[in-house]
Amino acid sequence: MRRALPFLLRRLVLLVPLLFVVALGTFVLLRLGGQDPSAMLAGPTATADEIARLRAQYGLDRPLPVQFLIWLGRVLNGDLGHSWISNRPVLAELVDRAPASLELLVLGVLIGALVGVPVGLISALRRGRGFDHAARLISLLGFSVPTYFLGLALLLIFFYVLEWAPPGMGRLSLMLDPPPRVTGSFLLDALFAGRWETAQSAAAQLVLPVASIAILCAAPIIAQTRAIALSVLSSPPIAYAEAQGLPPRTIARIALRNAATPVVTFIGAELVGLVGSGSLIEYVFAWGGTGQFGLDAIVKGDFAVVQGYVLLLAVFSVVVFLAVDLLVLVLEPRAGRA
Amino acid sequence: MSLLEVSDLHTHFVTRDRDDRIRTARALNGVGFTLQKGRILGLVGESGAGKSLTVTSILGLLHPPARVVAGRALFQGRDLLAMSASERSALRGNRIGFVVQSAKASLDPLARVGEQLVRVQRAHARRSRREAMERAEAILAAVSIPDPKRRLAAWPHEFSGGMAQRVVIALALVNEPDLLIADEPTTALDVTVQAQILDLLSAAVRGRGIGAIIVTHDLGVVAQYCDDVAVMFAGSVVEQGPVAEVFPRPMHPYTQALLAATPERLRLGAGLRLGGPPPNLYALPEGCCYRLRCDRSRDVCRSAPPLAQVGDQRAACHFAREPAEAEA
Numbered sequence A: 001m002r003r004a005l006p007f008l009l010r011r012l013v014l015l016v017p018l019l020f021v022v023a024l025g026t027f028v029l030l031r032l033g034g035q036d037p038s039a040m041l042a043g044p045t046a047t048a049d050e051i052a053r054l055r056a057q058y059g060l061d062r063p064l065p066v067q068f069l070i071w072l073g074r075v076l077n078g079d080l081g082h083s084w085i086s087n088r089p090v091l092a093e094l095v096d097r098a099p100a101s102l103e104l105l106v107l108g109v110l111i112g113a114l115v116g117v118p119v120g121l122i123s124a125l126r127r128g129r130g131f132d133h134a135a136r137l138i139s140l141l142g143f144s145v146p147t148y149f150l151g152l153a154l155l156l157i158f159f160y161v162l163e164w165a166p167p168g169m170g171r172l173s174l175m176l177d178p179p180p181r182v183t184g185s186f187l188l189d190a191l192f193a194g195r196w197e198t199a200q201s202a203a204a205q206l207v208l209p210v211a212s213i214a215i216l217c218a219a220p221i222i223a224q225t226r227a228i229a230l231s232v233l234s235s236p237p238i239a240y241a242e243a244q245g246l247p248p249r250t251i252a253r254i255a256l257r258n259a260a261t262p263v264v265t266f267i268g269a270e271l272v273g274l275v276g277s278g279s280l281i282e283y284v285f286a287w288g289g290t291g292q293f294g295l296d297a298i299v300k301g302d303f304a305v306v307q308g309y310v311l312l313l314a315v316f317s318v319v320v321f322l323a324v325d326l327l328v329l330v331l332e333p334r335a336g337r338a
Numbered sequence B: 001m002s003l004l005e006v007s008d009l010h011t012h013f014v015t016r017d018r019d020d021r022i023r024t025a026r027a028l029n030g031v032g033f034t035l036q037k038g039r040i041l042g043l044v045g046e047s048g049a050g051k052s053l054t055v056t057s058i059l060g061l062l063h064p065p066a067r068v069v070a071g072r073a074l075f076q077g078r079d080l081l082a083m084s085a086s087e088r089s090a091l092r093g094n095r096i097g098f099v100v101q102s103a104k105a106s107l108d109p110l111a112r113v114g115e116q117l118v119r120v121q122r123a124h125a126r127r128s129r130r131e132a133m134e135r136a137e138a139i140l141a142a143v144s145i146p147d148p149k150r151r152l153a154a155w156p157h158e159f160s161g162g163m164a165q166r167v168v169i170a171l172a173l174v175n176e177p178d179l180l181i182a183d184e185p186t187t188a189l190d191v192t193v194q195a196q197i198l199d200l201l202s203a204a205v206r207g208r209g210i211g212a213i214i215v216t217h218d219l220g221v222v223a224q225y226c227d228d229v230a231v232m233f234a235g236s237v238v239e240q241g242p243v244a245e246v247f248p249r250p251m252h253p254y255t256q257a258l259l260a261a262t263p264e265r266l267r268l269g270a271g272l273r274l275g276g277p278p279p280n281l282y283a284l285p286e287g288c289c290y291r292l293r294c295d296r297s298r299d300v301c302r303s304a305p306p307l308a309q310v311g312d313q314r315a316a317c318h319f320a321r322e323p324a325e326a327e328a
């Protein structure tokens, strides 16, 4: 792990210009979009005077570069501005909601990977046989189902028809109070506090949205793992291992190790790529995480929130890719790699 | 008993085309040759002649759609083609060492060289890691890799092409095999390194008194390093025998063309396509496969050519005993 630290530092330094560009990009895009939030804030009966006063209050009458610099200076002090809608600090809103989205995404992708990777591997080993055909068909279905529809269909079947799952109305039964906040995940916090009923309800609420995410990401993970495994199995090192008469178990281990890095990298990319679908799933299940919040802000033109949200996404993707790189460093202990 | 005796080896690729009709590519059509202990056989022929396929067929390394449909390959009297996959796998890397063409691409990129040398030993013999590591060091020294103790801990990507090729030779030799098979062991290397590797390879074979097959494009390599030669064309051995007999007096028109085309360097390459493209494996001509490219072809060539033998030299041609007209 001696190599991990300089590696981490190098990545963190790279983070600064990346975040700057992301921030600038969002800012410019939003302001070019031409939506005027002051008119919306002021309401339909507002006079031109009232609107002008609001614009001045939020600094919307200043030149764009100045607006950006003011905003950036605040961001560096941890002030992401206020939501125009809820009137609360953006940072507080995001910090409150992020754990909910995170637990959904991470659990969903984890389960999707735990199912998808073995299925993809077996599929590759049984190429062209029954299991392979079935897995490819299922994976194709997973690819083609629209996110929104998937969430609604699961609700319809498991809540409405079968009555196995609770209604998709948030993260906890309405009859229960949230546990004291430690991690922000209701399930974990309830467990910490020893409140079993609450934990049970939180877990039950998690099932359908997590299943949606798991299904959404299992499909590409199956397809990609299968493709990676097939290319490794037909690669020269495996042919050479056979020519050396190595036992099948050793050959399988060599193949697995050589497939691990690309598979892990792909799963990391899935985790980041699923943020968008995650927001839709949050909508369907009234989850109230950052995904739903950010999407709302985009629709309503809540500039400060959108900027903060996009910044958060950038940080999230950087953190995920950093974690993937560290994992690869462990998986591939070859010296001299950059 | 010969070390290796291959006879009547047929390997086909059976596939289905778009109309679901079965198509058969007859890639090997009765390959046969013999190798005695202590000798080196050069297997030559143009690209696509079936040299690699012969080797992989014998070693049981084929994958669908390729399949051996007939033939025998007696290794020390036991038929490699009749034994079970696990019996064959117990011989590979153990009694039969294999040297790949592209060492750098074929070594496991995620295992240190020492680990790979230990792995192949412990796959075939009860041996402690310690003892295996000691042998690994000794064999690296034997293939002239400098500082072998330190190199045991190196990763494959840290080796140059020539050094990686030495590692692959070490891997082939570490279990003291009786037969060494090298498929174009030097095509991926610089010319200067090529000679070093071939010197090393032949010295290792001579020093151990074992047998070897070297697959090559280069007739110069055969002349310099091999005792025997087998010339392949379109999935058959058209001529074989001791180099000392075949090279001065080639009996088959294809061998004659090979030797005549590049008299100075005896190099075999694209130039040897002089006579035209290789025959279509899906629809081989009846009789002699070479007849479409042969300037001595007659009506009689539509029937299968007999095997003519002079001394230890054998050729499959109707006119094998007649002196070549083109010889000059």
Ligand SMILES: Nc1ncnc2c1ncn2[C@@H]1O[C@H](COP(=O)(O)OP(=O)(O)OP(=O)(O)O)[C@@H](O)[C@H]1O
Binding pocket: B013, B025, B027, B045, B046, B047, B048, B049, B050, B051, B052, B053, B054, B065, B217, B281
């Ligand atoms: N999947 C396949 N279907 C049909 N024919 C195939 C298939 N794979 C290989 N072949 C044929 O098998 C023949 C034998 O190939 P092989 O690799 O043994 O040639 P080679 O003599 O080793 O050539 P090179 O010098 O290029 O290595 C070739 O003519 C090739 O076209």
Ligand SMILES: [Mg+2]
Binding pocket: B051, B052, B053, B183
């Ligand atoms: Mg070849």
